[in-house]
Amino acid sequence: VAKLCTCDLLVAQCDVNCCCDPDCSAADFSLFTTCSVPIVTGDSRLCSQKAAIYSLDVEANPPERVFKLIDQVNPSVFCIHATNYKQALSFSSPEMPTSENFDQLLKQFGSAAFSAEPDSWNIDSDTPNSSDANETYRYEYGVPIQTMDGFLRLPSPVVSSWCSDANPAGFLVNQATKCIRSVSTEKCGNIQAVSMLFYISSSILAVPKSSQMVNITVQSIVLQSLNGMRTLLNSNDVLRHPMILDELCINIVLGVSYHITYTDAGQIIEAAASFVLGAINKEALSVQQSFEISFTQVNTKPVPLSGNPGYVVGLPVRAGFKPQGYPFPIAVLLSALNTNKYGQLTILQSTSNQDCLEAQGGRTPVLFGYNMISGCKLRITAAMKCQPLTQALLDLLKGQSFPEYVASFGNSQAQDVLDWVPITHLHTSEQTMRIYNTFQSSCQIPVSLEIEVKWTKYGSLVNPQARIVNVTATTTTTTLKQLASGRERTIPITSSVVFTDISSPAEPGYKAWPTINAKLPFDFFFPFV
């Protein structure tokens, strides 16, 4: 108590009127008028404590400070005689955070308000741990995939193009990365990152924090020679290690492609890796590696989504057919017969020679949001017959199997028939104003196909999703006049796709006013009712 001084604020300097300041000399004390701190005691609730009393003796000349150390007694009968509890009367100094107690301290002090009692006094803090153990974990989107030792690594370039092994693969995040790894041919057998074993050694945990393991199997191995030629190996179970052969280092991993199969409960059930192995020669100091990872739900065929759920601009519009005999064979997937292999709506692709009849039948997928127009020139000679020409032009414009339905959302599943929009077909003729009887004798050939896709914004104002509402395919025909022999005509054939936004303006949605639900009891008006 004698050493405590609350008015000693300036270090190594005398504070004015501070009688307990040790930095003051007797000459300073003589200049004081009063003592700002007359008494310094311990906790006054104790029955007896030491007290330091400072006072100025103004009688003496010069005035001097008087310091007395006495025992102060608390007269109350409820004064504390003794305590057996260390932290009773003093502020406890907080724990220094170390790596062991950091989590507990963060839980206690990490929020906006501290809890009134520290968790160490609560026995309940142990129970959340045991209840978590009974909870089933599952992978969620973006959660890093855990393996036996750490996370599944997908090396990727960080800052520069050099490979960094610290990039974990996220669940359901399809990624493809390319990066450069530095190697030296002499030690090529020792560098882990170019050996197959590095990528399949640790098994993946089926769910986070579980002991169920999924081994990574080797799905295929492709050998790439120095000049870039790739050959698929037949035997997949042999693990090939990098080794030095002649002056080359062979079996270097140039690319890994992981395919993970998951269930809709968030559990990984299968993992396969396809490798591309190559060779480098002595002078090579670095090798470029490419990695990718893709996720497939179990029992589904991987259909590339064009948006989730709304269409993303630039992704292909998905389309398909309704199988015969609907609704009975519901199990048959709609995308069994597709416009093209991937179930996309396609239009004619313009070629460089612009001759319709020589077109190879190349078609380009319709990308959502991109209005496209393509076409070719048709050379009509006198010798052409109407009917085969019409059929050939229809095939050209619409393709081999023009779909009947278009998916309204980017992630519409084939099983949900209501999510698919039927394509409406219209026919117009260029010469509608002509006299009727010229129609019958002449030949109508289709010259243009215009697909109009009407879409709307769907969902919340903050994150609107694009949804296709209506698709109309309009075929315009024109009369083919019979030509004199030897002459030819060229007519343009066009096909186009237009996307129109028909969204209605956003409406605010308010919650209903709360209603007061007060009813009198049944027999409130007893004698009268």
Add this chain to the structure above:
Amino acid sequence: LSSVPLQILFYINGFYYIFYFLATLAMIVYKSQVFSYPDDFLTPDLALLFIMAVLEVLRLYLGSKGNLTEEEAPLGLSLVITVGSVILSVYFLIWQTYVLKADVIINAVLLFTYGLESVLQVLAIATFVG
């Protein structure tokens, strides 16, 4: 042959103990409000107080019965229980979480009473046996 001072002492002890119990309980409540009295420390103190009350009732009943019926067995049992009560009283005197001056005073009186009673009980047993 019954010891009259012992009986008087038992009678006074009964009343005093009721006062002691209520006072200690009230002071524990006061301490828990005024000082920081965490649950870890409050629970043992309260538990021991209630145990002490039970022991006291038993002790006084057995002692007074033994004294009045001039049997040494209940009196002996009461003496044994007195030892337990003394230990608990010492706990409240020294090892409690907060020992106030009032605690010291009432526990000292209680201990003095126990001491006096023990002496008289021993004398009474000696009288009954002999």
